[in-house]
Amino acid sequence: MSGGTAPTRVSIASGPLVGPVLRRVVGMVAARADLPLDRLDDAVLIADLIAARAPAHVAAETVDVELGSTPRTLNLRVGPLREGGGRALVVDAAVPGVGNVVEQLTDELSVETVDGEEYLCLRLAYDGAG
Amino acid sequence: MQHMAGDNFPNHAHRGGWVTDPGHRDRALGLRSRSRFAARSGPASDFRLTIPADPQNVALVRRLLECVGDTLGVPDGVVEDARLAVTEACTNVVRHAYEEGEGAIDVVVRPRAETLEVVISDEGRGMGPSPDTRGPGLGLPLISALADTVELRPGHDGGNRLAMTFPMGRA
Numbered sequence: 256m257s258g259g260t261a262p263t264r265v266s267i268a269s270g271p272l273v274g275p276v277l278r279r280v281v282g283m284v285a286a287r288a289d290l291p292l293d294r295l296d297d298a299v300l301i302a303d304l305i306a307a308r309a310p311a312h313v314a315a316e317t318v319d320v321e322l323g324s325t326p327r328t329l330n331l332r333v334g335p336l337r338e339g340g341g342r343a344l345v346v347d348a349a350v351p352g353v354g355n356v357v358e359q360l361t362d363e364l365s366v367e368t369v370d371g372e373e374y375l376c377l378r379l380a381y382d383g384a385g
Numbered sequence: 386m387q388h389m390a391g392d393n394f395p396n397h398a399h400r401g402g403w404v405t406d407p408g409h410r411d412r413a414l415g416l417r418s419r420s421r422f423a424a425r426s427g428p429a430s431d432f433r434l435t436i437p438a439d440p441q442n443v444a445l446v447r448r449l450l451e452c453v454g455d456t457l458g459v460p461d462g463v464v465e466d467a468r469l470a471v472t473e474a475c476t477n478v479v480r481h482a483y484e485e486g487e488g489a490i491d492v493v494v495r496p497r498a499e500t501l502e503v504v505i506s507d508e509g510r511g512m513g514p515s516p517d518t519r520g521p522g523l524g525l526p527l528i529s530a531l532a533d534t535v536e537l538r539p540g541h542d543g544g545n546r547l548a549m550t551f552p553m554g555r556a
Binding site for chain 2: 261265266267268269270271275276279283287
């Protein structure tokens with residue numbers, strides 16, 4: 256039997272399954288990262304926001320997310336996105352009456368460009384984690 | 386997990402004065418409604434998942450098939466058959482594909498008006514007798530019994546590619 260530490264990747268056509276699929280994948284990876292309940296809830300909420308906003312900013316017609324975890328830390332890499340899509344996705348994630356949920360809930364938020372393609376990188380951690 | 390998140394959000398929403406009906410969260414976030422229309426199947430509902438070949442990830446694949454059924458209105462019988470067949474296929478990868486180390490399972494799901502297609506691929510040892518096979522070897526016959534079509538062939542980068550289709554007509 257094998258084990259594995261390869262990252263989890265999901266690529267979902269921009270359509271009705273983006274939210275339901277991404278929510279479940281993020282939720283399961285976050286749970287295995289041993290995030291406490293409130294941070295797990297935050298991770299799923301961020302997944303929902305990405306699902307809702309990312310289709311307008313992706314480079315192709317799929318929402319692609321790579322997920323990695325270390326104990327009590329979850330890393331998400333969303334993309335490839337259109338040029339400027341990383342920042343635009345974050346700005347679009349503002350919820351009326353709440354503010355920008357992505358900025359509020361992530362510990363690190365950055366946009367990186369690799370081989371001319373833009374990615375939004377998010378890190379969620381438990382406060383006690385390093 | 387999902388229910389915990391869903392249960393928590395209305396508390397935030399309630400503080401903001403929003404209505405806390407079950408569909409509130411999705412609408413507030415701009416998510417599409419979850420009405421059950423098989424017509425929503427098609428290329429816009431395809432997805433691909435690449436996960437480590439760990440036993441615990443088989444459950445994730447099963448859950449995603451449930452999610453396809455719930456979201457697109459796929460008949461329960463089709464979802465059940467697909468779940469069972471995919472469980473067998475993924476378990477085969479976990480048990481036999483990567484005997485010398487770690488590797489990945491690649492899952493592609495393509496819901497269509499007439500069929501649900503699922504393709505399970507790996508980059509492992511490929512076809513052949515497995516030294517750790519002690520069971521009755523019912524995996525592929527079971528998959529063949531459940532699916533309308535089954536195609537097993539070597540993958541592009543080694544390993545195996547198992548493509549299955551399930552007819553939507555099954556209630």
